Amino acid sequence: MGERVSVDENIFYDEFINKLQIMESILADAQTETFDIDELFRAVHTIKGTADILGMIDIVNITHKAEDLLDEIRVGNLTMSPVLIKLFLELKKFIELMIENILNGLNDDEDMINNLTLHFEKELLSSMPNQQKESKIILVVDDSLVIRQRVKLIGQELGYLVVTANNGIDGIEQLKKNKVDLLLCDVSVDEIGGLDMLLEVKKNKKYIDLPIVILVLNKNKDIKSIAKDTDAKAWLMKPFDKSRFLIVLDKIIG
Numbered sequence: 001m002g003e004r005v006s007v008d009e010n011i012f013y014d015e016f017i018n019k020l021q022i023m024e025s026i027l028a029d030a031q032t033e034t035f036d037i038d039e040l041f042r043a044v045h046t047i048k049g050t051a052d053i054l055g056m057i058d059i060v061n062i063t064h065k066a067e068d069l070l071d072e073i074r075v076g077n078l079t080m081s082p083v084l085i086k087l088f089l090e091l092k093k094f095i096e097l098m099i100e101n102i103l104n105g106l107n108d109d110e111d112m113i114n115n116l117t118l119h120f121e122k123e124l125l126s127s128m129p130n131q132q133k134e135s136k137i138i139l140v141v142d143d144s145l146v147i148r149q150r151v152k153l154i155g156q157e158l159g160y161l162v163v164t165a166n167n168g169i170d171g172i173e174q175l176k177k178n179k180v181d182l183l184l185c186d187v188s189v190d191e192i193g194g195l196d197m198l199l200e201v202k203k204n205k206k207y208i209d210l211p212i213v214i215l216v217l218n219k220n221k222d223i224k225s226i227a228k229d230t231d232a233k234a235w236l237m238k239p240f241d242k243s244r245f246l247i248v249l250d251k252i253i254g
Contacts, residue, residue, distance in 0.1 A: 012050050012053065012054055013099065013103055015046065015050050016047060016050060016051075016095075016099050019043040019044075019046045019047050019050075020043075020047070020092050020095060020096060022039070022040075022043045023040060023043045023044065023047075023088065023092050024089065024092055026039055026040045026043070027040070027085055027088055027089055027092075030080045030085045031080065031082070031085070035080065037070065037073055037074050037080070038074070040070060040088075041067065041070045041071070041074065044063050044066050044067055044070060045063075045067060047059065047063050047095065048060055048063035048064060048067065051063065054102075056098070056099075056102060057149060057152055057153050057156065058098060058113065058117045058152075059095055059098055059099075061117075061121070061156040062091065062094075062095070062117065062120050062121060062124070063095075065121060065124040065125060066088070066091060066124055068124075068128065069084075069124055069127055069128060072128060072129055077129050078127075078129060083127075084127060087120075087123055087124070087127065090120075091120055091124075094116055094120060097116075098113060101113070111165075111170060111173070111174075114163045114164055114165075114174065115163075115177065117163075118137075118161055118163055118178065121135070121161050122135075122161070135159055135160055135161045136160050136161070136181040136182070136253055137160070137161045137162070137163060137178050137179060137180050137181050137182075138151065138155045138160050138161070138162045138163070138180070138181065138182045138183075138184065138253075139162075139163050139164070139165065139171065139174050139175065139178065139180045139182070139183050139184070140152070140162065140163075140164050140165075140184040140185075141164075141165045141166075141167070141168065141170075141171035141174075141183070141184065141185040141186060141194055141197065142164075142166065142184075142185070142186040142194075142215060143166050143167065143186065144186075144238070145166075146239075147186070147215065147238060147239070147240075148164040148166070150239070150240075151164075151184060151245075152164060154242060154245060154246070155249075158246075158249065160249075160253075163178055163180075167193055167194075168185075168193030168194050168196055168197030168200075169193060169197075171183075171185065171194075171197050172197060172200065172201075175201070175207065180210060181210075181211070181253050182210075182211050182212075182213065182249070182252060182253050183198075183201070183210055183211070183212045183213070184212075184213045184214075184215055184236075185197060185198055185212065185213075185214060185215060186214075186215040186216075186217075186238070187214050187215065187216060187226055187230075188215065188216050188217035188238065194214075194215075195226065195230070198212060198214070198229075198230040198232075199229065199230065201230075202229075202230055202231055211233045211252045211253065212230055212231060212232045212233060213232060213233060213234045213235065213236060213248055213252070214226060214227060214230065214232045214234075214235045214236075215235070215236050215238055215240070216235055216236070216237060216238065217237075217238050223235050233248075233252050234248045234251075234252065236248065
């Protein structure tokens with residue numbers, strides 16, 4: 001468990017609560033003549049901006065998709081149906097949960113947050129009119145929160161859905177729960193069981209076509225040998241360069 005956030009961040013917390021309350025109030029009138037879609041959009045936009053200031057990547061990404069959906073309602077391509085009202089109310093509760101966890105320095109619920117984040121991203125995307133295809137899913141397995149968040153930020157900027165795991169056991173669970181299109185896995189730290197996980201994945205015919213990229217901390221390991229043993233398509237040094245990561249993404253999953 002981490003330390004509690006600073007007083008300055010608690011000031012931002014008040015802004016979150018205020019806008020979330022506004023969201024709930026507006027949604028209560030969503031099927032009446034007093035429904036103000038513009039005010040709802042502004043509340044979501046402010047939540048996104050505040051989250052961006054504090055580096056809350058998941059909230060930024062979800063509220064960005066929520067904005068896109070609200071834009072479709074504003075221009076008349078969608079109506080605020082009971083299904084969408086329920087989705088936005090559930091989203092409001094989820095954002096509250098995420099903020100509370102961050103404020104209290106809780107990282108214990110990473111798996112739950114992963115699953116709920118992915119759920120809302122999929123729900124928001126599927127609600128968009130003329131949605132052509134489901135976003136591809138990237139799974140990153142690494143014991144470093146910084147690395148996991150960096151991959152998530154870059155991936156989400158490009159429109160991918162990103163799930164994370166901090167060890168090999170959790171990584172296997174995420175593979176079982178999600179149709180993963182690309183697996184990034186650390187093989188530098190034995191404690192997370194990354195290499196064992198990849199060897200296990202290789203033996204499972206279900207994942208025979210799953211592209212793998214290995215993450216390594218230094219060149220002391222026999223990278224070529226590990227890549228061969230795990231059928232990895234590429235490797236990235238940590239902390240990895242964003243431009244190289246973008247090239248790898250483009251070549252492997254487009």
